[in-house]
Amino acid sequence: MRCPSPTTTSTNPLAPLLAGLGVLLAGCAFGQELPEPPYVDPGPPGGPPADAVTLVDRFAPTLDPWRPDTTAGWKLDGKVLKAPAQGADLVTKQAFGDVQLHVEFRVTEEGQSLPRIKLLGTLAIPVIDGGSTVQPGNTDSAPPGDAVVLFDGTSLDGWTRIDGRPARWDVVKGILRCKPGTGNIITKERFRDVQLHVEFATPYMPQAKGQGRGNSGVYLQGRYEIQVLDSYQNKTYFDGQCGAIYHEYPPLVNVCRPPLQWQSYDIVFYAARCDANGKVTVYPRATVLHNGVVIHDNVEIHGPTGGHLDEKMCEPGPLMLQDHGNTVQFRNIWLRHLTGKGRVSQAPRSVGEWQSYDIVFRAPRLGQDGTVQRRARVTVFHNGVLLAHAVEIGPGKGAKVDRPAEGPVILPAGNVEYRNVWIRPIASPPK
Numbered sequence: 001m002r003c004p005s006p007t008t009t010s011t012n013p014l015a016p017l018l019a020g021l022g023v024l025l026a027g028c029a030f031g032q033e034l035p036e037p038p039y040v041d042p043g044p045p046g047g048p049p050a051d052a053v054t055l056v057d058r059f060a061p062t063l064d065p066w067r068p069d070t071t072a073g074w075k076l077d078g079k080v081l082k083a084p085a086q087g088a089d090l091v092t093k094q095a096f097g098d099v100q101l102h103v104e105f106r107v108t109e110e111g112q113s114l115p116r117i118k119l120l121g122t123l124a125i126p127v128i129d130g131g132s133t134v135q136p137g138n139t140d141s142a143p144p145g146d147a148v149v150l151f152d153g154t155s156l157d158g159w160t161r162i163d164g165r166p167a168r169w170d171v172v173k174g175i176l177r178c179k180p181g182t183g184n185i186i187t188k189e190r191f192r193d194v195q196l197h198v199e200f201a202t203p204y205m206p207q208a209k210g211q212g213r214g215n216s217g218v219y220l221q222g223r224y225e226i227q228v229l230d231s232y233q234n235k236t237y238f239d240g241q242c243g244a245i246y247h248e249y250p251p252l253v254n255v256c257r258p259p260l261q262w263q264s265y266d267i268v269f270y271a272a273r274c275d276a277n278g279k280v281t282v283y284p285r286a287t288v289l290h291n292g293v294v295i296h297d298n299v300e301i302h303g304p305t306g307g308h309l310d311e312k313m314c315e316p317g318p319l320m321l322q323d324h325g326n327t328v329q330f331r332n333i334w335l336r337h338l339t340g341k342g343r344v345s346q347a348p349r350s351v352g353e354w355q356s357y358d359i360v361f362r363a364p365r366l367g368q369d370g371t372v373q374r375r376a377r378v379t380v381f382h383n384g385v386l387l388a389h390a391v392e393i394g395p396g397k398g399a400k401v402d403r404p405a406e407g408p409v410i411l412p413a414g415n416v417e418y419r420n421v422w423i424r425p426i427a428s429p430p431k
């Protein structure tokens, strides 16, 4: 699905209607519409979402998901699964292909290295060795040591209106709230490639419908809108709902929380690549997690979306938050610049502290003869810090592999404890 971006400005109250008309006129709505993304309850922060297979249940874990011949020495203690210091790695009964995997663990002895989770039974994750270390935040959503904090709850000093005058949104009790009619706001900070964290809550507007209910937007570089909308039991067009890259991609799933509840976007954005003449040679790419659930996996964005600040795709740009006439609230906004940064191989916590991996994995695509047509690909966060984005791993293109493109998940033994481990198959991104 690729639809041209509408040229209407989204500050116009008729924008959704005009945008819809624009799409119709462009012939985009006929034959190319995708089905409404299914609703999936994201569960509490840290999951599991409702469509996940729990491997270590967060309340009452069992050894049932695991192959009995691998469980010797593994012990359940309340909500924790303890690995044997020496012993066999734990292997799932079920095989998986394209998945999102969440693992919480803690190292219990000094000197124990971080566990390497295996996917397809062989591919060890995380994948990057020898890089630098980043200090993670106190929680996975708190700003890591190398983050630029864009809104910390105290002031709008880092923001302006789009014409440069002071921003006029309200800052109340640590929260940034859209003041309808005062216009979009942008950061003074400009960026190219980033990891970005934003939290938002939509207002309770039961009388409003569709695009009129809790509308705002998170514009990457001021150009590409990740839609903010109350899409909890509120139908709208498929590529205009919460989490959509507006009029370009619907989210893979709808994981909205109800209005007034805090939600999160964790976004990895790689800006357009351009030649010396300022012509785009590689489109921007984005991966987005909404409430911890992947809704876009390394999708290509083909141009600025409606209501954009400018079309200078080769230039750095600010973060822009949309005034669409609704009192959407924001908090805890930060980014990490990825451009020019050395490789980050870990963001560890201390012995005894709980840590997490969030992994988005695409199995290799194999031809009929068993050769790799497209390599496996992985995105990894460690304690909320991006380690790898869509990195290719495993056998190279053309290599003959003697196993299927599905396989078990393996938790390594060692001085390690696990809790709240879940996995969910993910759909292919739209083409």
Ligand code: MG
Binding pocket: 010, 215, 216, 217, 225, 227, 228, 322, 324
């Ligand atoms: Mg919007």
